[in-house]
Amino acid sequence: MRPVLLPPNRLVHFYAGGEAITALRGVPAPDGRSPEEWVASTTTRHGEASTGLSPLPGGGLLRDAVAADPDGWTGGVLPGGPGDVGVLVKLLDAGQRLPVHVHPDRVFASSHLGSCYGKTEAWYVLDAVPGARVHLGWRDDVDPDDLARAVLAEDSGWMLDRMHAVDVVPGDVVLVPAGTVHAIGAGIFVVEVQEPSDFSLLLEHVGFSGPEEAFLGLDVAGAVAATGTRALPPGDLAGLCRHVPPGSTGPLPLRVLPEQADPFFAADLLGPGGASVDVPAGFGILVVLDGSGVAVCADGGVAVSRGDVLAVPHGAGAWQLTGEVTAVLCRPSAAGTA
Template sequence: MEAFEHFYRGGAAISRLRGGPARGERSPEEWLASVTPRSGAAPLGLSALPDGSLLRDAVAADPVAWLGPTHYARFGSDTGVLVKLLDAGERLPVHVHPSRDFARSHLSCPYGKTEAWVVIEAEPGAVVHLGFRDPVGRAELAELVERQDSDRLLELMHEVPVRAGDTVLVPAGLPHAIGAGVFLLEVQEPTDFSILLEWDGFALDGHAEGHLGLGFDRALDAVDRGPLPHDQLKALHREAAMRAEAADQPRELLPEAAAPYFRAELVRPATRATIPSGFAVLTLLEGQGRLGTSHGAELAVAGGDVLVLPHAAGPLWLDGDVVAVVCRPAEPQHAERTSTAVSASLMS
């Protein structure tokens, strides 16, 4: 797993969950089972296996064993997903991620950065900011960014209270900011693309770093400036999704609109839960239990453990009084849909 310094503060909640040495005040993220490097800073972001080799290299060496023949036939040796722990010790700046279409056209990449959040902890009164309440003109947005008018940017956005157990889908193009006191598990497309609408007061230079090298005149084309109606906002935010009763089958935590990008499933065994085969990142959030294979191998697991599951391990089982999240890439049949179609279904 990979942790490194960022421009915003946080990290204490990750230390409480994962253990290990104390983190610096600017270590608010840990990238889990990552084959995605930090933008412009490789090999930062790439996860190592217990023997010290990079997961990226192991997958490239035997992609069918890691990813399965169906995934490999559709995507090659690309895992198609990135998972992080993120602890917002302060509010993050307002920013946006490009869509697949924008990334293909301007960044030579097949992936944009739709993402979703599984809220692990939230301080009383914690909020996130999602989308604009009313249409924002292109010139108005450009002026707000140039002026770094944080108050006005936040005033234009929806403020959404969140609690532990909620999930939120954030489509590419949607302006957003995570509020202070929110600790979450993030599943996303495998890129590190961000366009900053705000940076004043943070430890970065938005004029240099905030536009993906495109210049703001082009980068702002990635922003969805239309209004996000309340019914569509509600469809993105699933309250108490993680507080479902125990069951022996994984339960999808995200709305159907996430399916072309990734999956996130709750595993809370009633007796013994089945985890279907396929590449996945398993994050244990609480409790103690056992993870086993159909061949008789078993491993004791506990809250804070993170495991990367190869397809070749076959179906697995998990028992004990545990709560876990399994993050997976999109199923190939769902991934045929484009980000444009999904954005239209959510935002039109």
């Protein structure tokens, strides 16, 4: 098997943005509000049958190919069932501040949403306007009843005032554990790697979404139950953040994410500098950030350049990325869902 060069998979969404994705991928957006591309995705938008699924270049869907040959693509059937690759990667370009929201953890998702996956996620910042910031976690403990009142009143100011504000620049990495309240600010372009689900509980939704969609069919009490209300201490917040500039040098592949991400997914920086990078066998999603090169495996090579996306099957075996190229390789966790 060889890596597969994938066509774009842009999604229309409720928030503005997407110009940075268009610039990177070199393909016009399908709609003026297309701020996300779901990359090598076998995950659908919540409640929908096919939206979000990545097409293959010759027709058909990546999910169907994985379901037909799980050994070749992922090394076996993963816990999510046929077509599961264990990870979802997005290009996300926020043209406005996203709503304050939270993602359920695996225990909540299993008991309330019928899924073995929650939605821990991480952001690798590719670009950010001066002064860009994200909000992540509570500065102090909040009372669940007070939070429920703020959600019902759409009091985003109450929520944002109680959250940590974190300035971000290109190369910053932020891990968002499931259950942690957060919001990405305007003018931030990221590669987002996450568990393969579309579970978002919008604690503010007016102007973004209807109430039924906002709470995944749950009520306000359910949304609050999925939300951690304990403070995120500054030391713990610092442990969720790193800085790995795309031009970093050193032993490659270069780890991008904090260790707390290991039970959920992995991401590594490949390149730059022109040296060949050896990559072990395993399913992976490669997003080429700059330059050009060749992904070489036993069955041959695939030329890549800035903006390209590759789905790398387990059956390709160990492979190399060669050339003057910088890319991010995202993978499912080797630890599975335990």
